[in-house]
Amino acid sequence: MSTVVLLLATGLGLGALYFLVASGLSLIYGLMGVLNFAHGSFLTLGAFAGWETARRLGGDSWGSLLLSLLVGAGVGALAAVLTELLLIRRLYERHIEQVLVTVGLALATVALFDGIWGTDAIFVTGPGWFDETTTILGARVPNDRFLLIGVALLVLGGIVAFLRFTRFGLVIRAGVENRSMVTALGIDVRRAFTVVFAIGGAAAGLGGVLASHYFGYVSPQLGGSLLIFAFIVTVIGGLGSLLGAAIASVVVAVLQQMANFYLSGTGDLVVVLLLATVLLVRPSGLMGARA
């Protein structure tokens, strides 16, 4: 029983990370049709920015953790907005080229991070509370999992509220539904594009700082390894669906942890099998409107 609880908690923590990456990917794809390969770089950049902040302030206080989360989110959002304004916007409506540009950006930035921070993993320290565990139903769950799950829930709630109760949210939701109609009504969707990129970048940057505490290190490869699973989550959840991404994140991460434990480390393969099954049974994903 305690093993199952521990696996569930770890799976939920990992799922929270997947969701922080996948939510941005899904929103950006849903509104603009852009598959953002550079999203992993936003995450890595956020992680490094958070680490640099925490290092300067002394990494073991709550204040520096909070500030590093804010800086990570801010840097992620800034990088995303710059990407949208400088690269994506020039290639409006040319989806393949947009993908290619983000691919080039991902390659170039990972190499740049290698050059700046080195290829080796840098170990991070958090507040002392992170090193302790909390006992739930006999399982000793590491405390950082709770923070991850909490932040992911906050982000989910925040994005849903933003989409539902603000004017920008209305435009974005309408744009996902039918972009040409929104444009025809005289609303400039391009501002919504920038906002969506900012939200996605902020979530990814936040995810980067949290990922560095979950895994215990930062490295230039951090974003790329999470990005592939975030892609899988996005397809399983249904492209463009935020709720689908949330559900799929949890399902994929928990399944991955379970398979890693009970089926001798086959978690990654089981996830790919799940993807193949979903595609065979329901090509549009769990909550996807169109294929």
Added chain:
Amino acid sequence: MSTTTDTHPDTGTPQPAAPAGPTGGARRGAGLPLRLLAVLGLVVLLAVLPLINVSVPGVLPGATYTPGTLQLMALALVFASLALTYHVIFGVAGLLSFGHALYLAIGAYGLGIVLERTDLGLVPAMLLTLLGGAVVALVLGAVGLRVGGISFAMVTLAFAQAGSVLIRRNSDVTGGEEGLRLDTTNVPDAFVGVTDTRNLYWVALVLLVVVFALVTWFERSRAGHVAAATRENELRVRVLGLRPFAVKLLAFVTGSVLAVVVGMVYLLLQSGATPRVASADFTLTILVIVVLGGLGSRWGAVVGGIVYTLLDQRLTTLAASDAVESLPAVLSVPLGEPLFILGTLFILVVLFVPGGLVGLGARLAGARTRAGRPATPAAGEDGP
């Protein structure tokens, strides 16, 4: 309902297979012997390079008969072949696959493992690997092609990632992170050893010529035309009563199986394989090559593969050089990372040079001929 009847006669006129064949053939017919001769000359020139002493400072690390330079040139030819196989999938059929590295890895690792575990000779082992690769391509292609566009990209990425994980995990079979070394017991002596590098270079050249011929044949076949038509407008192809799925699958399997063959030559050339060939980064490298050279063009793929390999090698030398080390950190850090320069170059090509290197060459040539003679308005509009 009315839209279908409206578009139906419209789709009949630009129907790709029938009218494109004769007109294309007639246009090619005029320049055919000359172009064929030029290509033949190029192949002969490349074939005699290992026998003569040519130095190209700044491009090649040494004279063309030295093993190190031959190894690099052979690698360039292998990358050109690999880019051609990806051209079939992405350039012709328009399928954005992010898992192409998987098939190169199947070729390299498959042949390596078969040679190590069985007593088969080189040729039977290659045939066995080819068969295995074809089955994998058929199954994964059939599953992946249930979705289109970007979803297909992500699905192929996921499959390739599974392959990469399999290779890294099963270290008792694949050598894990260390990589797999070629077991040379059943490999002919002509392909082993540093002094025989030129034999491998010729193998790589033959590979490129064969792959180029096969890809050309596929592109000009009925299936190739339908694949190109599906890339442009799948709905029209379906309206014409053709089956896009079968053609897309055929293009995917053709490109993938050819990549398996390239992977086998890669194994012989490098006398081993590392997990890097199965990684997502490697697929992205192939994508960069194809786009850099010129998307949708066979010569673009070839030029891209050769330029990329040489550039990568040169930039790595540059990164390690004293000139870069002595620069201030703002410059030396980015210049010290070859992938950063290649990535930036790639972004610039996508943004500003849509036709890649080949397109740029054609445009420059077009501008020169237009400047040379009084331009007619029609030619001016036709040019770009």
